[in-house]
Amino acid sequence: EDQVTQSPEALRLQEGESSSLNCSYTVSGLRGLFWYRQDPGKGPEFLFTLYSAGEEKEKERLKATLTKKESFLHITAPKPEDSATYLCAVQPRGGGSEKLVFGKGTKLTVNP
Amino acid sequence: DADVTQTPRNRITKTGKRIMLECSQTKGHDRMYWYRQDPGLGLQLIYYSFDVKDINKGEISDGYSVSRQAQAKFSLSLESAIPNQTALYFCATSDLRSSQPQHFGDGTRLSIL
Numbered sequence: 001e002d003q004v005t006q007s008p009e010a011l012r013l014q015e016g017e018s019s020s021l022n023c024s025y026t027v028s029g030l031r032g033l034f035w036y037r038q039d040p041g042k043g044p045e046f047l048f049t050l051y052s053a054g055e056e057k058e059k060e061r062l063k064a065t066l067t068k069k070e071s072f073l074h075i076t077a078p079k080p081e082d083s084a085t086y087l088c089a090v091q092p093r094g095g096g097s098e099k100l101v102f103g104k105g106t107k108l109t110v111n112p
Numbered sequence: 113d114a115d116v117t118q119t120p121r122n123r124i125t126k127t128g129k130r131i132m133l134e135c136s137q138t139k140g141h142d143r144m145y146w147y148r149q150d151p152g153l154g155l156q157l158i159y160y161s162f163d164v165k166d167i168n169k170g171e172i173s174d175g176y177s178v179s180r181q182a183q184a185k186f187s188l189s190l191e192s193a194i195p196n197q198t199a200l201y202f203c204a205t206s207d208l209r210s211s212q213p214q215h216f217g218d219g220t221r222l223s224i225l
Contacts (some may be wrong), residue, residue, distance in 0.1 A: 004154070034213055034214075036216075040217050041216050041218070041219075042219070043116070043202050043216030043218045043219050044155070044202070044216045045216070046126075046213040046214070046215060049213055084113060086155075087155070089155075099157055099160075099170065099171070100155075100157070102154035102155040102156075103154055103156075104152060104153060104154050105132070
């Protein structure tokens with residue numbers, strides 16, 4: 001069964017304190033791994049897609065990396081506006097599957 | 113204007129009522145999806161559609177039905193609402209090409225009393 005586990009469930013950082021969020025997955029062949037940001041009262045906002053182990057993507061203070069078993073979202077020198085829930089999802093390969101399997105998310109709070 | 117628009121944004125109704133949630137998009141995407149989000153759980157797929165003539169069940173379709181009225185419109189119906197269908201509902205769209213990200217609306221908060 002395809003599964004995604006995100007850790008920690010919640011993370012509190014001080015402004016400027018860098019850290020990483022983890023997304024571990026088991027999937028029957030990976031077509032793509034997606035990171036989203038979700039603010040309260042809003043839908044998930046797309047951040048990154050990673051397709052193969054060793055791939056990295058960056059956007060402002062965020063950097064996503066991928067191995068064969070997990071992905072990390074590194075946050076460098078975070079600001080309060082980075083506070084949100086970060087969701088990881090995998091798209092299995094094969095069988096015509098278009099389903100995304102989502103993790104439960106990591107709620108990040110950045111204090112000024 | 114939002115690319116993916118959901119209406120209503122909030123709805124409170126009673127057990128047994130029929131409810132329709134609507135989604136429209138201006139992204140020109142062929143694929144549309146309905147998800148449900150519950151506190152402490154990941155997003156779960158209810159139904160998805162690759163085009164107007166193609167509708168597929170997701171992992172939690174029981175108690176729900178959908179209609180793809182046009183390429184840009186995808187509605188979700190609860191024929192007889194029950195309290196455990198209280199949740200956040202999201203519509204999403206994606207491009208026809210495989211492995212393209214899904215883009216989400218801002219959701220409908222549905223409460224069933």
